[in-house]
Amino acid sequence: MTTTEAPSALPYREVTDRNGRTYRIGESDIDIMGRRRIWMVILPWVGMMGISSAEYAFASAEDTLHNAHGWNSLHIFWIMGVWVFFQAAVAMPVGHLRESGRFPARLAMMWGAVGTFLGYLSLAYAENPIWAYLGFGFFSGIGAGAVYATCVNMVGKWYPERKGGKTGFVNGGFAYGSVPFVFIFTGFMDLHNFRWVLVSIGVFLALVVAVAGFFFKDPPKNWWPADVDPLKAPDDPRARRALAKNPPSVKQYTPREALRTGRVPIMWFCLLCTSGVNIFGIAFQVPFGDDMGFAGGIVATAMSLKAIVNGTGRGVIGWLSDRYGRKQCLIFVCVVLGLAQFGVLLSGQAGSMPLFLLCSMISGFGGGAIFPLFAALTADYFGENNNATNYGMVYSSKLLSGLAGAGLGSLVVGSWGYTGAFSLAGGTSLLAGVIALFLYQPGRPRRSMIKPNPKPISREVM
Incomplete structure (x- = not known):
């Protein structure tokens, strides 16, 4: 053991396991930021709710925007597709800037707040759809991407020993935060009040994002909870089970190293398929329900239930993945999401309202659960740093899935009808489940358990 003097720093030790991975232990969450780390779950959850309505409630405003501005349905779906494109496009550059220290978490959240406001402002006043593409698609999309990349990865840094449930909970805010706005857009907003409604929502949500982000703080690189020994099975049964089912990465992989493992392309393709199916359902469930003759209230209820289950499902699947394994849960979710597309189609065509609501909820569960699984799986495979x-x-796969699910989805519906479109969506998700079978953690045998390092290396910093 060697000792290095660092009078200005908090006392900590760095220990290295048999794989060469370094863990920084000894500092508590209160030592680092003056509050319990649970706040780095609650605040990111609030921030995610602040951006959720832009994706999950946007389709509910279609009729009003169409009548108010004269936009056709194709314009509206492509506006949503552009938003999804830029929301996903900034994930990697924002992540790189965040990890390099040039884009602090607090600043990223402020950017998100500004983008959120500009998005709703453009929807309220943009007579020409070009301005909506710019304000909502570009600025709001970039802002939401900065918030998403910051919030989702923040929780994994503070809970490296059992990140699944916490990541799922935070990710869930991205869905059910939109629920009240679905009802506002479908049942309250009209041609007489749409401008002040949209501007008011933009101001409110921008404040939500900004206030939550003001208190964000990252832990130091390699930080590990002081009460969990990384070199042996932890005493906490929850952490012990989570680490047994989802062992930590064997090292902190750089992006270049992660690509070389071959796992990133597999994960990219699986997320491309499943997120495209999810966005397709978000964009077309409301018009499909209308065309099948369901009352507007039923369609709004179905969409709200979809958003609620989409959000809560993210937390549930995160918790389940801690217990049963991330890969196993991912395959299960791909199958559920695929079968749900056929269920939504058949129940709508049969005019069965209860079955339509049920299949919509199941689709929402599957569509939401994929995101926290991939977020946690990435940290499991490649580390937190x-x-x-x-x-x-x-996550950059959403660049294409957003355009495919919303924009190209509208072309498929126009050419093949809802039967062909929902069948294609269902088959795509099932294909993703087959591809997920080829995922396994780099650097470890196919089946592995955490074992203590018989000769740990330690460096203590006083």
């Missing part, structure tokens, strides 16, 4: 960048590479 570069997770924002590494997950940004995986």
Whole structure:
């Protein structure tokens, strides 16, 4: 053991396991930021709710925007597709800037707040759809991407020993935060009040994002909870089970190293398929329900239930993945999401309202659960230090899935009808489940358990 003097720093030790991974232990969450680390779950959750309505409630405003500005349905779906494109496009560059220290978490959240406001302002006053593409698609999309990349990766840094449930909970805010706005857009907003409603929502949500982000703080690189020994099985049964099912990465992979493992392309393709199916359902469930003759209230209820289950499902699947394994849960979710597309189609065509609501909820569960699984899986495979960048590479698949699910989805519906479109969506998700079978953690045998390092290396900093 060697000792290095660092009078200005908090006391900590760095220990290295048999794989060469370094853990920084000895500092508590209160030592670092003056509050319990649970706040780095609650505040990111609030921040995610602040950006959720832009994706999950946007389709509910279609009729009003169409009548108010004269936009056709194709314009509206492409505006949403552009938003998704830029929301995903900034994930990797924001992650890189975040990890390099040039884009602090607090600043990223302020950017997100400004983008959120500009997005709703453009929807309120943009007679020409070009301005909506710029204000909502570009600025709001970039702002939401900065918030998403910051919030999702923040929780994994503070809970490296059991990140699944916490990541899922935070990720869930991205869905069910939109629920009240679905009802506002479908049941309250009209041609007489749409401008002040949209501007008021923009101001409110921008404040939510900014206030939550003001208190963000990252832990030091390699930080590990002081009460969890990384070199042996922890005493906490929850942490012990989570680490047994999802062992930590064997090292802190750089983005280049992560790409070389071959796992990133597999994860990228699986997320491309499943997130495209999810966005397709978000964009077309409301018009499909209308065309099938369901009352507007039923369609709004179905969309709200979809958003609620989409959000809560993220937390549930995160908790389940801690217990049963990330890969196993991912395959299960791909199958559920695929089968749900056929269920939504058949129940709508049969005019069965209860079954339509049920299948919509199941689809929402599957569509939401994929995101925390990939976020946690990326940290499991490649470590926490570069997770924002590494997950940004995986999440960049949403660049294409947003355009495919919303924009190209409208073309498929026009050419093949809802039967062909929902069948294609279901088959795509099932294909992703097959591809996920080829995922396994780099640097470890196919089946592995955490074992203590018989000769740990330690460096103590006083």
